[in-house]
Amino acid sequence: MAVTREQIIEALRTVEDPDLKQDLVSLNMIKDLQVEGHQVRFTVELTTPACPLKEMIRNACLEAIYHKISRELRVDIHMTSQVTSAWKKTPVLPEVKNIIAVASGKGGVGKSTVAANLAVSLAKMGAQVGLVDADIFGPSIPTMFNCEHEQPGVKNVNGKNVIVPLVQYGVKLISIGFLMSAEDAVVWRGPMASKALQQFLGDADWGALDYLIIDLPPGTSDIHLTLVQSVPVTGAVIVTTPQKVALADAKKGLAMFRQPQINVPILGIVENMAYFTPAELPEHKYYIFGQGGGKELATKTQVPYLGEIPLVQSIRESGDNGYPAALKTGEHGESTPEQEAFETVAHELARQVAIRNARGTKTKTVEIKT
Numbered sequence: 001m002a003v004t005r006e007q008i009i010e011a012l013r014t015v016e017d018p019d020l021k022q023d024l025v026s027l028n029m030i031k032d033l034q035v036e037g038h039q040v041r042f043t044v045e046l047t048t049p050a051c052p053l054k055e056m057i058r059n060a061c062l063e064a065i066y067h068k069i070s071r072e073l074r075v076d077i078h079m080t081s082q083v084t085s086a087w088k089k090t091p092v093l094p095e096v097k098n099i100i101a102v103a104s105g106k107g108g109v110g111k112s113t114v115a116a117n118l119a120v121s122l123a124k125m126g127a128q129v130g131l132v133d134a135d136i137f138g139p140s141i142p143t144m145f146n147c148e149h150e151q152p153g154v155k156n157v158n159g160k161n162v163i164v165p166l167v168q169y170g171v172k173l174i175s176i177g178f179l180m181s182a183e184d185a186v187v188w189r190g191p192m193a194s195k196a197l198q199q200f201l202g203d204a205d206w207g208a209l210d211y212l213i214i215d216l217p218p219g220t221s222d223i224h225l226t227l228v229q230s231v232p233v234t235g236a237v238i239v240t241t242p243q244k245v246a247l248a249d250a251k252k253g254l255a256m257f258r259q260p261q262i263n264v265p266i267l268g269i270v271e272n273m274a275y276f277t278p279a280e281l282p283e284h285k286y287y288i289f290g291q292g293g294g295k296e297l298a299t300k301t302q303v304p305y306l307g308e309i310p311l312v313q314s315i316r317e318s319g320d321n322g323y324p325a326a327l328k329t330g331e332h333g334e335s336t337p338e339q340e341a342f343e344t345v346a347h348e349l350a351r352q353v354a355i356r357n358a359r360g361t362k363t364k365t366v367e368i369k370t
């Protein structure tokens with residue numbers, strides 16, 4: 001039987017993206033629709049790389065067409081993805097779709113570890129990813145990416161010298177650690193640190209990116225304000241550990257982004273060091289710092305819970321050795337529980353970014369009047 005484009009579009013109007021809660025046609029996700037006799041071809045363009053719902057959405061499309069039109073049709077669906085963005089175009093970083101700040105209230109809870117592993121996990125999913133080490137006084141990204149002794153290049157673009165980020169494990173990187181020793185940066189005053197961050201954002205050749213992750217220093221500092229005033233931040237990820245003290249500080253960190261004059265959405269909470277798993281007893285989970293605190297905080301503050309990362313020796317070792325745990329497979333090439341934990345959080349983060357962008361509110365640079 002012959003079928004028309006309109007019939008296919010009508011059928012696909014009944015298929016919803018489960019996250020964005022709208023149909024695929026209204027979301028403009030159906031591309032390159034071709035109809036010839038009983039042969040139908042189209043592409044579904046999802047909004048997150050390696051969307052875990054890919055198969056489910058493909059099956060829902062097939063079912064809608066079979067059910068609404070006919071099972072006799074030959075339907076060929078190509079699934080692809082295009083990360084979305086929702087911001088007011090600014091002259092700084094016009095080709096970067098999403099800027100994600102990784103923050104915490106308390107120090108040492110694993111922001112840099114989470115930022116580094118999320119960056120490589122997103123890159124592994126096929127996204128274009130950059131990572132800025134904004135911890136000017138205590139940079140850790142060079143060690144975590146095993147490029148402590150490397151230096152980014154400089155190139156001249158339209159008469160201006162710009163920094164060329166290093167690329168390691170598929171992620172573009174910039175850190176103050178590439179430009180000077182930690183001892184030299186420590187004596188800087190706040191305004192110099194802010195200036196350095198502005199240069200990392202505005203005077204670097206980032207090119208087109210789906211996600212630019214910013215690893216922030218602990219607490220709430222001038223650097224946080226510089227960030228939100230320099231570029232439109234899509235949202236913040238808050239890292240916490242399960243202890244009461246860490247959760248209380250996480251709440252303060254979260255509140256800072258929510259202040260009316262800043263108003264950066266919280267994309268979610270990650271609970272790091274959620275439980276301890278000894279290498280020789282991989283099935284065991286010991287909740288040594290308490291259980292469920294991160295999830296509870298997420299519920300109370302009405303923000304998404306992105307997931308939990310175990311406390312395991314290999315995560316610490318990977319950080320020290322410069323090869324992120326999210327990339328490290330088991331002895332026989334199998335994925336490890338810590339790798340899967342980072343992947344789950346990365347998927348969930350990409351999903352929350354897509355949901356945030358679909359809401360239609362534009363991300364803006366923050367203007368703070370003093």
Ligand SMILES: Nc1ncnc2c1ncn2[C@@H]1O[C@H](COP(=O)(O)OP(=O)(O)OP(=O)(O)O)[C@@H](O)[C@H]1O
Pocket residue numbers: 104106107108109110111112113114135138140216217218272273309310311312313314315316317319320
């Ligand atoms: N899930 C984990 N399992 C084991 N070790 C971890 C885990 N997360 C972080 N660590 C280790 O804890 C230490 C602190 O982590 P990290 O530097 O990422 O914290 P941070 O929040 O960025 O610290 P700072 O506030 O100083 O920037 C590091 O040695 C890191 O390897």
Ligand SMILES: [Mg+2]
Pocket residue numbers: 111112113135140215216217
């Ligand atoms: Mg850090």
